[in-house]
Each structure stands twice: as C-alpha cells, then as structure tokens.
Amino acid sequence: QMHPQQMHQQQMQVPGYEQPVEIHQFMAGHPETEIDAPDDARPRVQEPAKFLAPDTTLNVMPSMAGDLLMALSEGGLQYLLAGARASMGIRSGRYMYEVRVCECPRQEDCVQQGVKPPLPRNLLRIGFGTRDAALLLGDAEDSISFDSEGNFIFNRRRTQVTQRMTSGSALAVMLNLTEEGPDAFTMSLFRDGERITRPQPIPDVLKGKPLFPMITFKNLTVHVNFGPEPLADMPFKCRMMNDAAEADVAHIKYPPQKDGRPEVLFPVFLPGEGTFHWIDWFLTEHPEFTEISDRKMVDWCLKSGIKRHWREATRASNDKPETNFGIYALDDGTVKKSLLSAAGIQGRNVVVVEIQSNLAKQDRATLLQLFSTPGLRHTAKVLIGEPTPDYRKHVCEILLKEKQIRLDKAFFGRNYDPAYVAQRQAEAKRRKLLAEAEAKEAKARAEAEAKDRADAEADVKAKDGVAATDGKEAAGKEN
Incomplete structure (x- = not known):
C-alpha cells in the first residue's frame, strides 16, 4: 500500500499530470486589490536581515553568505523539522521576502519493522512569528504560516487555501500591516510573481507586535532572499525586507560572546x-x-x-x-x-x-x-x-501556578478543562482591567470637573474684582 503523499509525488513526475486542485478555484472572484508601494524618503535599514545561530534549530547549517539554509538529513536526522527566524521583523507597513527550494534529498528509512515514517518526507512552511515564538511554525498562536501542502496554519489549525507546491519556484510571502485598505493586516503567498492565495487575515493576538520572517523545513535546502531586489517580478511594486524603512522594523540583538x-x-x-x-x-x-x-x-x-x-x-x-x-x-x-x-x-x-x-x-x-x-x-x-532572589521568585511563581492547577482540578473534578479555566481567568482579568479603566476614567472626570469648578470660581472672582474696580473709579469721578 502506498501513502497518498507518496502516490502524489510519483504522479508529479509523470509528464502531463495535472494538479487535482487548480489555483483559479481558490482565486475565483478575487481581483488583485494591492497597489504599488508609494515613494518613501525615510532612511532605509542599516543592518540587513539574516539568521543568527540562537534563532535556528541545531540541525540547521547556514551558508557563509547567510541566505542558504540546509537541514541535516543523515540517518534519523531526516525525520526532524528544522526552523529558523530572521533577525529583523516588521512593525508596520507592507513588506515581503522570498524562498526557493534548491534541493530535496532523499534518504533511506531507518525505522523498525512495522513503524511508519512520518510524512511528508519533504516539508516547507514559510510565514511570520513573534520574537518569542517557537522556531517550529504552526504549534502555537504566536505564528502564522503557509506550508508546501497548500495550507494556512495558525495554532495547529490547517485551512486549505491553495494547491500543493513544488520545488524550483520562487515563493514570496507578503505581510501587510497597514491600517487602511481592503488588504490591511493580511498575509499573502505568491509563486513566481503570481498570487496563489487570497489575503489571509492576521489573528488579533498578533496585531500590534513585531512579526519576524520564519521558516520551517524538512529534508530541504532553501535559498532565502530578503532583497532589496526580488527573484520574480510581482504584479505590483512591493518593497522587500532589506529595503524597508528603519522606522518600520525591529531587530533582534544578543550580547556579544x-x-x-x-x-x-x-x-x-x-x-x-x-x-x-x-x-x-x-x-x-x-x-x-x-x-x-x-x-x-x-x-x-x-x-x-x-x-x-x-x-x-x-x-x-x-x-x-x-x-x-x-x-x-x-x-x-x-x-x-x-x-x-x-x-x-x-x-x-x-x-x-x-x-x-x-x-x-x-x-x-x-x-x-x-x-x-x-x-x-x-x-x-x-x-x-542558597539560590539567588530572582531565581527564588521564578520558582515561587511556578509553585503558585501548580497549586492553582491542583485547586482547579479539585474544584471542577472530572469536568476540569484547562481551556475553560484559562478562559475564565482571561475573563476575570478583562473585568479587572475594565474596572481599573473605569475607575481611572472616573478619577480623571472628577479631576476635570474640579478643575472646571475652580476655573469658574476664579472667573467669577476676577469679574467681581473688575466690577469693584469700575465702581471705585465711577465713584471717584462723581466726587
């Protein structure tokens, strides 16, 4: 028996084979709404985007130039995902970067009898994540990505948005963090300059945070292009990461060794x-x-x-x-x-x-x-x-969380649901913040009213003083 992914890979090698899902089925009824990037005279970034060693997994071997990433794939290493995060992220504006698969090595399986190796054998995910996001895209709500299977991934949830992708094409990921326009706060995917997905909305939890380019891959060698010039012409003018304005980006820096x-x-x-x-x-x-x-x-x-x-x-x-x-x-x-x-x-x-x-x-x-x-x-x-005070504080916070979990389990019994408890805690925190905001607003309103009363009293006293002065002058003239 052959896995559907293996069958698909063999079918892709047959001349004349057509993809089961066409791009136009996903793009039907969606005209291009992105426009050319306007002229921007602001200073450009001084330090280009690159991949730093702490922001890559141990199986990533970068090239000397820094734009070629290879995942170790000998023996059991072929089954591990590799991840990398760029050193420069986007705060605002609209920018993109490109990825091209250069090599898809194939290794012999080294699994025990009766054990199925994880599929697909070759995998690519490209997207954006926060500074503290895990290096492997798709496992949490702090990153968003597209994968080579044609899915849009957020917090382990996959949505089919395009067809499967093949090697050799230049894939461009564009992040739009502008606040105006029909495609504001979206992420899009292009192949060789052609749009292959509709703009995907950015989750609210990621808005307002710097988002850094991230790549997750397996059994691949990929070329990453941050610009300033694209590998493939886009249907509209869009600046790349290394052509961004310094005010629109954030940098990751580590203390020197x-x-x-x-x-x-x-x-x-x-x-x-x-x-x-x-x-x-x-x-x-x-x-x-x-x-x-x-x-x-x-x-x-x-x-x-x-x-x-x-x-x-x-x-x-x-x-x-x-x-x-x-x-x-x-x-x-x-x-x-x-x-x-x-x-x-x-x-x-x-x-x-x-x-x-x-x-x-x-x-x-x-x-x-x-x-x-x-x-x-x-x-x-x-x-x-004796531990240090900061470490002692860290341990106390952990013990407090563990105690709270035990109390929640004892209170809810079999109905204990961590997601429900987290939702209740978030709701309580929201109510607390609303109460604090209302109290702050009431205090500011009371202070403003007190100030208005003081100003009104000062105006009345000033008018009374002017009237008294005018009365004295009039009395002097009569005398």
Missing part, C-alpha cells in the same frame, strides 16, 4: 533539586543559549510529527526519558550525538543538560570530546546552596 568565543555550559546539580526549573529560568534570562538535553530531543521529535509508542515506556524522567519512537538513530542517541558535534562548529552558546553525566568527571570528559573544536570556552557551573 565573552572574548569572542562561544560558550559550552555544563550545569552541575544534585538529582531532584530543581535542575529543569533552573534551566527554564536560565534560558529566559539568557536567550542566546540553546539547550541540549534528552527532554528537548523528545519534545522536538513530537513536534516533528514522530509518534511515540507509550505502551513500551517503563520510566518517566526528564533527564533520561523513554524515547520509543521506533527509529534506531533516535532511540539509541545517535542523533543527539550528531547534534552535539554540529553545535560545536556552529559558533553558538549551548547549555548541556545531563544531570547524571555532569556529576561524574569521566562522563563530563566524554561530553567534552564532542566539543573539541578550537575556540570554544568550556564552563562547569556548580549550582548547590
């Missing part, structure tokens, strides 16, 4: 003493670091669509969780070792989270061999004793 050398951090904890709470807090305070751990690998696999065989799991641990994905290279740790070696040559700061291995000198020496690239700075951070 100490002595210009990437750091490899090995935190040393005692088991059961809040290792991963500290890691989460550390990554929040130092976003220039990338975590490498087994729990992160498991989460990465699940987000890549790799199914886990829970029936065979025998232990639940953040340090050494069960994998059981049915893929040899993932289950035996080969993929993780490959990523550790790749991290050493990418020039990025990494934090290696191994509770048991970091405690033993011999195991730490084994890990150090994977980071033997010259120029790296190795640091072991022993975290035993």
Whole structure:
C-alpha cells in the first residue's frame, strides 16, 4: 500500500499530470486589490536581515553568505523539522521576502519493522512569528504560516487555501500591516510573481507586535532572499525586507560572546533539586543559549510529527526519558550525538543538560570530546546552596501556578478543562482591567470637573474684582 503523499509525488513526475486542485478555484472572484508601494524618503535599514545561530534549530547549517539554509538529513536526522527566524521583523507597513527550494534529498528509512515514517518526507512552511515564538511554525498562536501542502496554519489549525507546491519556484510571502485598505493586516503567498492565495487575515493576538520572517523545513535546502531586489517580478511594486524603512522594523540583538568565543555550559546539580526549573529560568534570562538535553530531543521529535509508542515506556524522567519512537538513530542517541558535534562548529552558546553525566568527571570528559573544536570556552557551573532572589521568585511563581492547577482540578473534578479555566481567568482579568479603566476614567472626570469648578470660581472672582474696580473709579469721578 502506498501513502497518498507518496502516490502524489510519483504522479508529479509523470509528464502531463495535472494538479487535482487548480489555483483559479481558490482565486475565483478575487481581483488583485494591492497597489504599488508609494515613494518613501525615510532612511532605509542599516543592518540587513539574516539568521543568527540562537534563532535556528541545531540541525540547521547556514551558508557563509547567510541566505542558504540546509537541514541535516543523515540517518534519523531526516525525520526532524528544522526552523529558523530572521533577525529583523516588521512593525508596520507592507513588506515581503522570498524562498526557493534548491534541493530535496532523499534518504533511506531507518525505522523498525512495522513503524511508519512520518510524512511528508519533504516539508516547507514559510510565514511570520513573534520574537518569542517557537522556531517550529504552526504549534502555537504566536505564528502564522503557509506550508508546501497548500495550507494556512495558525495554532495547529490547517485551512486549505491553495494547491500543493513544488520545488524550483520562487515563493514570496507578503505581510501587510497597514491600517487602511481592503488588504490591511493580511498575509499573502505568491509563486513566481503570481498570487496563489487570497489575503489571509492576521489573528488579533498578533496585531500590534513585531512579526519576524520564519521558516520551517524538512529534508530541504532553501535559498532565502530578503532583497532589496526580488527573484520574480510581482504584479505590483512591493518593497522587500532589506529595503524597508528603519522606522518600520525591529531587530533582534544578543550580547556579544565573552572574548569572542562561544560558550559550552555544563550545569552541575544534585538529582531532584530543581535542575529543569533552573534551566527554564536560565534560558529566559539568557536567550542566546540553546539547550541540549534528552527532554528537548523528545519534545522536538513530537513536534516533528514522530509518534511515540507509550505502551513500551517503563520510566518517566526528564533527564533520561523513554524515547520509543521506533527509529534506531533516535532511540539509541545517535542523533543527539550528531547534534552535539554540529553545535560545536556552529559558533553558538549551548547549555548541556545531563544531570547524571555532569556529576561524574569521566562522563563530563566524554561530553567534552564532542566539543573539541578550537575556540570554544568550556564552563562547569556548580549550582548547590542558597539560590539567588530572582531565581527564588521564578520558582515561587511556578509553585503558585501548580497549586492553582491542583485547586482547579479539585474544584471542577472530572469536568476540569484547562481551556475553560484559562478562559475564565482571561475573563476575570478583562473585568479587572475594565474596572481599573473605569475607575481611572472616573478619577480623571472628577479631576476635570474640579478643575472646571475652580476655573469658574476664579472667573467669577476676577469679574467681581473688575466690577469693584469700575465702581471705585465711577465713584471717584462723581466726587
């Protein structure tokens, strides 16, 4: 039996084969409403958009020029999604960038018997996300994207908006954050200069935030063009990211590396003493670091669509969780070792989270061999004793949230629904904000009325003073 995606890929190679869904079916009755970009004399961006190492997944290998991205695809790496976020985002205006697929490598499957590999084998998602959005598009409400299957994706919800896409074409994603016009606050997709989707509205949760170009791909090598000139002429004039006005964009910047050398951090904890709470807090305070751990690998696999065989799991641990994905290279740790070696040559700061291995000198020496690239700075951070006040505050917030969840479960019982609880909390927060706004407005209104009364009294006194002066002058003239 052949998967429909495999059948479709074979049919695409047959001369004369037509797509099952035509573009005109999606674009019927929608004339082009975008107009040429007006002349703009404002200063242009000084620093062009690029991909920084902290904003790419560990399996992304960028070129020296920075506009070519390749995903590692040897062995089990072929099943992991790769993600990248540009260093420059859009605050306002209308701008676009382009992506072209240069290579679609095909690797032999390395799965256990009876395990189906995740499909499709080649995947591309292009869109925009916030500064703190996850690097893999489509999993949350902080990003929007189009994928190579023809879907518009937001918060795990897929809507078919166009046909499947093939390699070799120049795909342009245009973001319109203008406040006027029929296409205000929309995102559109073009192929070789031709519109292939209707303008898709931007969700309200993303409005008012800088949105950064983001790419998610699997088993592909892609060329990203930020401009200033497009690869394909558009039906109207639209500026690209590198031709944007400085006032319309936001930049991502990280603190410089100490002595210009990437750091490899090995935190040393005692088991059961809040290792991963500290890691989460550390990554929040130092976003220039990338975590490498087994729990992160498991989460990465699940987000890549790799199914886990829970029936065979025998232990639940953040340090050494069960994998059981049915893929040899993932289950035996080969993929993780490959990523550790790749991290050493990418020039990025990494934090290696191994509770048991970091405690033993011999195991730490084994890990150090994977980071033997010259120029790296190795640091072991022993975290035993009294915590810092900011970390203590972070842990208290976590404990408060966990306690609230337990109370909600006890109150609602079997009817406990996290989404419903979150909705109630959001509604309570909204009512609180409305009450504060009304109180503030009432206070301002009372102050304005008091000021008006004071001004009126001052005017009356001034008029009485003028009348008294006029009366004295009149009496003097009579005398």
